Amino acid sequence: MGNLYTPQAIWGRELRHYRKAAGLTQGQLAERIHFSESLISGVETGQLPASPEFAETCDRILNTGGALSRLLDWRKGRSFPSWFGKWHDKEQVATTLRTYQPLVIPGLLQTEAYARVVLRGDEAAVEARLHRQTILSREDPQPPTYRCVIDEGVLHRPIGGPKVMKEQLEHLASVVNPRLSVQVIPHGMHSGLMGGFVIATLDGGNDVLYAETAVRGLTTSDHEDVTAAVDRFEAIRTEALPLSMSVELIQRTVEEKWT
Secondary structure: OOOOOOHHHHHHHHHHHHHHHOOOOHHHHHHHHOOOHHHHHHHHOOOOOOOHHHHHHHHHHHOOOOHHHHHHHHHHHHOOOHHHHHHHHHHHHEEEEEEEEOOOOOHHHOOHHHHHHHOOOOHHHHHHHHHHHHHHOOOOOOOOEEEEEEEOHHHHOOOOOHHHHHHHHHHHHHOOEOOEEEEEEOOOOOOOOOOOEEEEEEOOOOEEEEEEOOOOEEEEOOHHHHHHHHHHHHHHHHHOOOHHHHHHHHHHHHHHHHO
């Protein structure tokens, strides 16, 4: 049996309370809200999550005054996977961020439309990602220095179609400033074929590494891992095009492929 005190399980018990108060069986509620009885049973026992649509429908039929929808607010605190929270805290206080991304635009530089495709329409996750980006435009403390290198393939990977890609690449070229650089590493064999990562330098000079894996991201301050990542980033950056040539390539790709 699952944990009785997870937010999901508590929400399920609240649904059961309101259903019983209305004098309805699970089957009768299912007929009225046009969701399956098995779904209602799974939600009430905490085995299945409730969607916002499900909560709103139950609120209306059970006349709860919107209580069940409000109770879903616990999800807003979980906009990030649990393993990402540790990195998010480091990212927020970093003085310098260095990132290499071989597959997609880095999250801090994604447009809303691009992020929505990457995050498969999860609106809470999109909102959280856009909120993360505010560290690059804040005034106090000043934004971190951001050094980004991407593989040229990222410019050509169709995420969401031509309109989304055109907007994304134009945004990428436009955000460059003295504190934010974007460099492109050309197609071919290079030092960055192992996967994406980010290095955060914290106040005081300590570095923390965030490395992406197939199933989750890993945050570590292990000296050997961080040193290896720093060395790899510098190797990748030396193989990348200079800033001005990178911006020209991004703009040319917009015109030749996405316009």
